[in-house]
Amino acid sequence: MVIVGAGECGGRAALALRDLGYEGPVTLVGDEPHLPYERPPLSKEAMASETPEIRAITSDELLAEKSIRHLRSVRAAGIDRTAHVVRLSDGASLSYDKLLLATGSTPRKLPMPGLGSRCVYLRTFADALAIRAHLRAGSRIAIVGGGFIGLELAASARKLGASVTVIEAQPRILMRGVPVEIAGIVHDAHEAEGVKILAGQGITAIADDSAEVRVTLADGKDIVADLSVIGIGAVPVTTLAAEAGLTIDNGIAVDAELRTSDPDVFAAGDCCSFPLAVYGGRRVRLEAWRNAQEQGALAARNMLGAGEAHAAVPWFWSDQYGLSLQIAGLSDEGRGIVRRDLGEGAFILFHLAEDGRLVAASGIGPGNTVARDIRLAEMLIGKRAKPAPEALGSPDVKLKALLAA
Amino acid sequence: MNDWVEACAAEEIDEEDVMRFDHGGRTFAIYRSPDDEFFATDGLCTHEKIHLADGLVMDDIIECPKHNGRFNYKTGAAKGAPACVNLKTYPVKVDAGKVLVQIG
Numbered sequence: 001m002v003i004v005g006a007g008e009c010g011g012r013a014a015l016a017l018r019d020l021g022y023e024g025p026v027t028l029v030g031d032e033p034h035l036p037y038e039r040p041p042l043s044k045e046a047m048a049s050e051t052p053e054i055r056a057i058t059s060d061e062l063l064a065e066k067s068i069r070h071l072r073s074v075r076a077a078g079i080d081r082t083a084h085v086v087r088l089s090d091g092a093s094l095s096y097d098k099l100l101l102a103t104g105s106t107p108r109k110l111p112m113p114g115l116g117s118r119c120v121y122l123r124t125f126a127d128a129l130a131i132r133a134h135l136r137a138g139s140r141i142a143i144v145g146g147g148f149i150g151l152e153l154a155a156s157a158r159k160l161g162a163s164v165t166v167i168e169a170q171p172r173i174l175m176r177g178v179p180v181e182i183a184g185i186v187h188d189a190h191e192a193e194g195v196k197i198l199a200g201q202g203i204t205a206i207a208d209d210s211a212e213v214r215v216t217l218a219d220g221k222d223i224v225a226d227l228s229v230i231g232i233g234a235v236p237v238t239t240l241a242a243e244a245g246l247t248i249d250n251g252i253a254v255d256a257e258l259r260t261s262d263p264d265v266f267a268a269g270d271c272c273s274f275p276l277a278v279y280g281g282r283r284v285r286l287e288a289w290r291n292a293q294e295q296g297a298l299a300a301r302n303m304l305g306a307g308e309a310h311a312a313v314p315w316f317w318s319d320q321y322g323l324s325l326q327i328a329g330l331s332d333e334g335r336g337i338v339r340r341d342l343g344e345g346a347f348i349l350f351h352l353a354e355d356g357r358l359v360a361a362s363g364i365g366p367g368n369t370v371a372r373d374i375r376l377a378e379m380l381i382g383k384r385a386k387p388a389p390e391a392l393g394s395p396d397v398k399l400k401a402l403l404a405a
Numbered sequence: 406m407n408d409w410v411e412a413c414a415a416e417e418i419d420e421e422d423v424m425r426f427d428h429g430g431r432t433f434a435i436y437r438s439p440d441d442e443f444f445a446t447d448g449l450c451t452h453e454k455i456h457l458a459d460g461l462v463m464d465d466i467i468e469c470p471k472h473n474g475r476f477n478y479k480t481g482a483a484k485g486a487p488a489c490v491n492l493k494t495y496p497v498k499v500d501a502g503k504v505l506v507q508i509g
């Protein structure tokens with residue numbers, strides 16, 4: 001078994017193969033110099049500590065104990081599907097019976113000239129350390145893109161006293177996948193913490209003279225900063241798969257069992273698009289940590305012949321200041337919204353399809369106030385339940401009771 | 406220290422639910438199982454020190470509210486990623502309607 005990409009998904013898949021009792025050789029190939037590690041902390045509060053630490057999902061000891069061979073700082077450079085061989089950047093090659101591509105995604109590049117060393121992206125631990133070095137009281141940070149990573153980073157930068165401007169081309173932040181009411185709460189929290197949010201502002205130029213960076217907005221104004229972090233989304237890493245002739249469709253296209261167009265090659269995590277059963281097989285690509293974890297484990301089962309279809313409901317969270325946001329399902333599936341207030345300003349929006357089916361739930365609140373109900377909503381979504389809107393809207397009705405119904 | 410500490414009244418916790426209990430600068434989670442037994446573990450998830458009492462109890466599993474790490478609250482065993490370090494458990498008894506924990 002060969003796994004390309006030693007991130008959340010690849011790492012989980014390797015461990016799962018052993019947990020499932022597979023005894024043959026397992027090789028995990030990663031182009032980063034680290035053990036598989038968690039990316040979510042890279043933008044969050046952990047960033048604000050004096051010396052941010054990498055949070056590995058396993059250890060050298062555990063990998064040795066489980067006889068998982070982990071090749072670091074090595075890239076898979078090509079796949080010969082006929083010979084069942086992966087060619088590595090160091091000239092070596094690996095033969096496989098089953099291959100898993102868990103190559104993840106990579107920040108979408110800003111298609112503009114003028115980007116220099118003070119214009120950076122955030123994906124890896126190395127990126128996070130480079131950004132951390134610029135975060136201190138008074139440093140000026142311009143964040144291009146009001147998505148989750150940019151906003152979480154804005155919160156971490158404020159914690160260290162940096163002066164932060166977020167520039168978003170869309171009319172509001174968190175345009176993709178987040179209901180306007182919730183984005184509004186996030187927006188207000190950032191403004192209350194002193195972040196300047198410029199929404200509805202495209203940028204027309206960016207100039208980096210290595211002393212500072214100047215971002216020119218559509219209205220002609222300039223934002224001058226010590227560092228510009230560009231967070232305008234991510235694109236799946238598909239080159240290897242495409243060059244091997246596998247079908248690509250907004251990511252490496254896989255079936256419900258995470259199999260690519262070659263039955264001996266699987267793909268999972270951020271890099272793949274797959275049919276989401278809970279929405280009648282709608283093809284989606286998720287960039288979410290739990291999905292990477294679950295698909296890694298599912299791919300491992302199917303590489304061993306389980307033939308199990310993906311059935312999970314998407315789930316995502318984000319933390320900014322003391323607020324935590326959680327979303328189960330994809331809210332764009334919904335037509336109507338029912339709101340449940342949980343106290344302390346926390347609330348959940350239930351998204352219902354035309355036929356009354358619960359298709360998604362988005363919640364925000366201090367700490368983990370929304371967690372339990374979002375989790376129960378996720379199970380209701382998975383059951384394709386049609387709970388009564390009045391019950392959803394009434395905090396006195398326990399969602400657990402609806403689930404049992 | 407073998408002292409039993411009173412955590413709460415039994416009726417304060419629903420069946421298949423959990424409650425936070427703070428004592429002496431430490432935090433615990435007290436559980437009532439679907440078959441009406443009481444259990445106690447450390448109150449914080451071993452992944453990121455999050456209060457487990459905000460999580461969801463299903464059968465003998467507590468699911469962390471932050472990233473859905475899972476533990477068997479009866480044994481403390483970590484049952485699902487990202488949780489990989491077990492939770493500490495504590496003896497519990499119910500006496501005259503009170504839940505007592507031996508936090509030692």
Ligand SMILES: Cc1cc2nc3c(=O)[nH]c(=O)nc-3n(C[C@H](O)[C@H](O)[C@H](O)COP(=O)(O)OP(=O)(O)OC[C@H]3O[C@@H](n4cnc5c(N)ncnc54)[C@H](O)[C@@H]3O)c2cc1C
Pocket residue numbers: 004005006007008009010029030031032038039040041042043074075076077102103104105122123124149237240268269270271286287288289290292315316317318319
């Ligand atoms: C800053 C940040 C914050 C995030 N916060 C959240 C959050 O709060 N909640 C949430 O749900 N999700 C969050 N995510 C998303 C989550 O981290 C990803 O969904 C998850 O990491 C995807 O895992 P993966 O294994 O599919 O891909 P990745 O983690 O990207 O791993 C892929 C690995 O493969 C390597 N690779 C690629 N090509 C090759 C090759 N040819 N040869 C060898 N190696 C290769 C890459 O270098 C990388 O190490 C966040 C992501 C980032 C960057």
Ligand code: FES
Pocket residue numbers: 450451452453454455469470471472473474475487488
């Ligand atoms: S804090 Fe509990 S699973 Fe992460």
